[in-house]
Amino acid sequence: MRPLSFLNLASYAAIVTATGCSEPISVSSSLPGNASAPVLKAFVSFSIELAFFPDFAGNLSVPNVFSDNLLNNLGNLTGTKPYIRVGGNTQDYALYNASLSVATNGTYNLSRSADYPTTLFIGPSFFESYATWPDTLFSHGFNLGNNQSIGRETLLATVPLACKALENGKLYNWELGNEPDLYSTSSQGPVRLPTWNESLYVSEWLNGTRTIKSVLAEACPNMTEPKIYGYLAPSFAGTNNHLNPVVTWHDDLDADMDIRLISSHNYIGGATQPGVTLQGTLMNHSSTVASIAPQLNESRLLANYSIPFILGETNSLYNEGAPGLSNAFGAALWGMDFNLWCASQGIRRTHMHMGTDYRYASWQPISTNKTTIGTKPPYYGNIAVAAMMGNITAANVSISNIPQSSIYDASYAAYINDKLARIAVINMREYNYSTNGSSPSPRPSSTYSFSLAAGYGTQVTVQRLIANGSDAIAGITFDGYSYDYELNNGKPVLLKNVTRGETLGIWGGVVTVDVPDSSAAILKIE
Secondary structure, three states: OOOOOOOOHHHOOOOOOOOOOOOOEEOOOEOOOOOOOOOOOOOEEEEEEHHHHHHHHEOOOOEOHHHHHHHHHHHHHHOOOOOEEEEOHHHHOEEEOOOOOOOEEEEOOOOOOOOOOOEEEEOHHHHHHHHOOOOOOEEEEEOOOOOOHHHHHHHHHHHHHHHHHOOOOOEEEEEEOOOHHHOOOOOOOOOOOOOOOHHHHHHHHHHHHHHHHHHHHHHOHHHHOOOOOOEEEEEEOOOOOOOOHHHHHHOOOOOOOOEEEEEEEEEEEEOOOOOOOHHHHHOOHHHHHHHHHHHHHHHHHOHHHOOOEEEEEEEEEEOOOOOOOOOOHHHHHHHHHHHHHHHHOOOOOEEEEEOOOOOOOOEEOOOOOOOOOEEOHHHHHHHHHHHHHOOOOOOOEEEEEEOOOOOOEEEEEEEEOOEEEEEEEEEOOOOOOOEOOEOOOOOOEEEEEEEOOOOOOOEEEEEEEEOOOOOOOOOOEEOOEEOOHHHHOOOOEEOOOOOOOEEEEEEOOEEEEEEEOOEEEEEEOO
């Protein structure tokens, strides 16, 4: 992995944050020193809670076409469909029942979690869900949390089923255990003693992965080949919990040299944390920078292993998000800033976590007694990030942060094969369309100017991510398109009442764009 570098603030001029102010920002035409290493294919990817994977994917009899349409939309922008990590907390609750006639049978214990079952059995038909999304790669998460005999029996029984389901090019990577750094301290109930430490974890993980490989050698021998066999690890919840991720590497976690991606988890805050707000927590660039800083430090400390660093699970607010925050349009703007910031700092891929009825989910895959099936605001942030990246399979794509003076502004440059191609501007000043039923106030905007080198022609094209306000949960568009379930089952529908095809002139090498509060714009300058 290319070493991460700190922002070179001196390379940029002052930011313009209000109409008619200050000097334009100078944007390099070639890859600047603070740009990231090229992102990996499928940078915009997802993590799906194991207990709810059959809801999202369906089965061979009733595949979830809505979900597949949404994945295809992203794949059409980036050149490959998102990679799907199937895991989360419930992977460490999942036990196998060979006689189960349905994919899953879960029991909720409300004192532990109201959002997912903490007693979970999966049956043979669970693995059928891996066959419903064509041209999609998956990681399957095995249970490390249960270290009793039934846990080992589950591992031995499910490895053959998982490998048969993921043969023929469907495997992304394997994963063993979810957030083992919390095993001895979990609020859902500890599954290890207080003496749990890094060396014990490494011993268990190596024993488990070696067991997996031995079973694969019998059931799917071709999947033990080095170019196929590998893991996401260590999948810790963070950098400062009971186990230290760097210490696990010093304790020889990768003794078998089969870790393909260093995976860490990140949430910007907690759903019930005091003081969490849309403006102060999500629509706030400094909050994102502070949240990701520990992972960036971890990636620097592990850079000598030359293994790409990713976020294998991430989203806005842990505990499945908060209504009015994680499911509002402001969360789409946060997601755009968060993902582009990660990309600009050398995090090579992000997996946005989802589950049925989760407030921060990009879409609700089925209707339940809690939530209606549909495309949710965060998905539009995913689309905007994918559009900013472009076809990652056809060229090297690197992202560079363009520093701003306000914590409510963020901007980035995308470089295609080291040449400037796009600029993204995110105005995160909160604008609420519906406040206590009163008439909405006029919507302010900010003006941003960028100085470009010669050779970029006379105009740029603008694509806008916009809704009625940061509190909107519907009526969202990107570049004039809606991806709502109700319109065409998640396929893009061009709306007639939305401005599209907007162009801006380049005058004296400077392009200027107005961006309404609580919206974003991408300038295509290829």
